[in-house]
Amino acid sequence: MRLGNKAQYLGTKVDLLKKASGVCRWSRDEEGIVEGKNTRETGTEVQVSGIKDGGDRKGQRWRRRRVARKIKCWCGDDVAAEGWLQMDLIAGLTVGLTVVPQSLAYAEVAGLPVQYGLYASFMGCFIYCFLGTSKDITLGPTAIMSLLVSLYTHKDPTYAVLLAFLSGCIQLAMAVLHLGFLLQFISYPVIKGFTLAASLTIGFSQVKNILGLHDIPRQFFLQVYRTFQEIGETRVGDTLLGLICLILLLVLTWMKGRLPRLFRGIPIWLKLCNLIVWVTATARNALVVIVAGLAAYSFEVMGYQPFILTGKTAQGLPCLQLPPFSEETSNGTIPFIQMVQDIGSGLAVVPLMGLVESIAIAKAFASQNNYRIDPNQELLAIGLTNVAGSFVSSYPVTGSFGRTSVNSQTGVCTPAGGLLTGAIVLLSLAYLTPLFYYIPNAALAAVIICAVAPMFDVSIFKTLWKVKKLDLIPLCVTFLLGLWEVHYGVIAGVIVSGILTLYPIARPPTKVSHQKCLLVQPQGGLSFLSIEYIRNMIYEGALEGLLPCSVVLDCSLVNSIDYTVVVEIEDLLQEFHNKGVSIMFSSIQAPVLQVLLSANLKGFRHFPSLEDAEAASQEEWASYNN
Structure with missing residues (x-):
């Protein structure tokens, strides 16, 4: 019974729709949905009148909320409200x-x-x-x-x-x-x-x-x-006027800095005085220029001009x-x-x-x-x-x-x-x-x-x-050369800053210790700037002594290398091999190890820990001496 009533109700609704004078069709423009248009085509009418207007109102509300949020971000809730x-x-x-x-x-x-x-x-x-x-x-x-x-x-x-x-x-x-x-x-x-x-x-x-x-x-x-x-x-005339203007500007600047930050508990007449001083001090540049201009105009009217004018x-x-x-x-x-x-x-x-x-x-x-x-x-x-x-x-x-x-x-x-x-x-x-x-x-x-x-802050x-x-x-270089030509100072300062920044990269802090082997521990990434320095350190420590010794290069703190480093390591391995001295690597981070393995370096040996590398080095050195 209920299903029959519901079917009858739906049929009535469809008949009413068919009797409509037209059928609404969707259309779109570049901005999105446009209001539906009535046509004589067969179909079911869809009421969309006002959708665009509603969308516009929604967009306006969204824009207003966005502006309000931005104002709150800038000023806080108290000022944003009104x-x-x-x-x-x-x-x-x-x-x-x-x-x-x-x-x-x-x-x-x-x-x-x-x-x-x-x-x-x-x-x-x-x-x-x-x-x-x-x-x-x-x-x-x-x-x-x-x-x-x-x-x-x-x-x-x-x-x-x-x-x-x-x-x-x-x-x-x-x-x-x-x-x-x-x-x-x-x-x-x-x-x-x-x-x-x-x-x-x-x-x-x-x-x-x-x-x-x-x-x-x-x-x-x-x-x-x-x-x-x-x-x-x-x-x-110009000197007197210039000095008077300087004194006025400095006095007004000083007065503005002396004004109280808060006005609670201050009488109204004192608030008014503070306001007058604040306005005068804030507009001091305009006031000084206006007063000086009036003085110059007065002298011009009298037929005498002691000042050099703008013209x-x-x-x-x-x-x-x-x-x-x-x-x-x-x-x-x-x-x-x-x-x-x-x-x-x-x-x-x-x-x-x-x-x-x-x-x-x-x-x-x-x-x-x-x-x-x-x-x-x-x-x-x-x-x-x-x-x-x-x-x-x-x-x-x-x-x-x-x-x-x-x-x-x-x-x-x-x-x-x-x-x-x-x-x-x-x-x-x-x-x-x-x-x-x-x-x-x-x-x-x-x-x-x-x-x-105020920009000349020597502190x-x-x-x-x-x-x-x-x-x-770099501060002194920029300042002194900038007095000669400003752009020379900037360029020289950037160059000096760059040198000071690159020097620690080219000479990274490196721990070197001599025990039964030479242990070298670079404290940062290796690059084309620093590898020659590290290579010379290894060569001098391992091969230029009375007796050559094996080398363990601890790479636990080395997080990156470049191709120049790979080439230098390959040459170092070959040179040590010719001298009959071993060089081993330990604790290599995954990105660095991937680069070294991809290069297929002859004689490259690495160990997961420093202890393993030292043990292998000692065993090899003992067998070599025997």
Whole structure:
């Protein structure tokens, strides 16, 4: 009875379906299932209306949850729940007030017109917001990168923009090929030596602007000599303004460091005072430049100008155009190949140092704020920023330690704060470039000196002296040669670090003991770098004494060998066989044993333990003497 009722019920449902005006059919597009369409074909209708909409809503919910999880990872649950947008807006505004005067100053370090500093300051804000994995870091012009640009582009904006494009392409290729491990070949002492040399070079290069001097060479030692030689040509107005700006910046920096970390139990009026001091100190670069510009404008109105000014700059936003692949000069056209040859080693130094600087900063702040970054994704973000920036006349950029520190201390929660920073830079380009005319060079020089001063941290010498004195060698080599030419210092430092790293491999610690046989125990892997050293040790110990003795080579700590080692062992076995002396191997690890057995070495004998090898050696030696 129940089965009959159920069959009748199903039949009724089928009749109702057949009476439908059409039958729904599945269709697919590139994104997946699309809403079903009614047709007149025979079949059973399947109700799928709204599946795509439901899938879209599900995807939106998944994306929202993913963003929420990322914000929690960056900021913690308390900030992730509410208030993160407000914190990002405050941080973006604060960094924006910092980046504008700094970018103008760094363009001077690069030897470019000041507007190129702003051209290089906004693209990274927008791209890194979507591709970066650090909430704190800000991409843009930096003192070190500006110095490198000045070295390789000869103060030519066309070369600077092309260098940005080529550096970005190299960085993108490294990201795609997962070549980030190459950065590990630049050791920390080399980075510190480079930073010390760069900060000293950059800082002293601004002394000429503080003193109002002209025609000072770029090279550091010549710069020092000519500065003292021309000291009598000092301009009083520039010197006074530069010193006043330096004092103001140092005082405001000191005041910011003295502010209390917590405000609990503090009266409201004191909180307000602390807030005013914090805002003033954080925006100190912008305030000093504005005040100096107003002073210069006031003197201009009175018909007297005691300062050297920035001068006229190109107004408005940069044009969106392809990077220059040739340059028109009075002597003709410089082709792309010639421009690349002129840049030379900058194609290796600039992208690598940009990546080292940016990733080191990102890792430092990720560790400080308890989140993780993806180094390969960082390579992608930096590379794309440089490539895209070259279309708006940017020179190479990287992560800025100073602005990243400001960003973190302001309480930024996501990279979205960079959107407001980029907008401030664009507004400055659109409406404020006529005012840049009145900015004194001495004020920008003061901003640069205060920005690079914290980078000159000589405590690293004391630290390495206590921890590992040998690391002082690459540090000093990089620092001293870096004062002559920065890229020479980096290259020499990497070479010295490589030598110090390879030397223990070429001369591995080896225990040698003489009993009834010569026992040789290498303490690491054998390679083409070390096998000649081990072979000479065995030969001298076993064959050059009064009486030759058999040899036991304990390989318990040898975890790898190469083909050169196999060839040398074969020659050693043959030589010992000709001398009538045995050589035995013990405790060989499986991968090493497999290589040796595959080579079919004549006279090769191995034992599972050192005791077995020594016993066999003694028996053979006893029978030989009898």
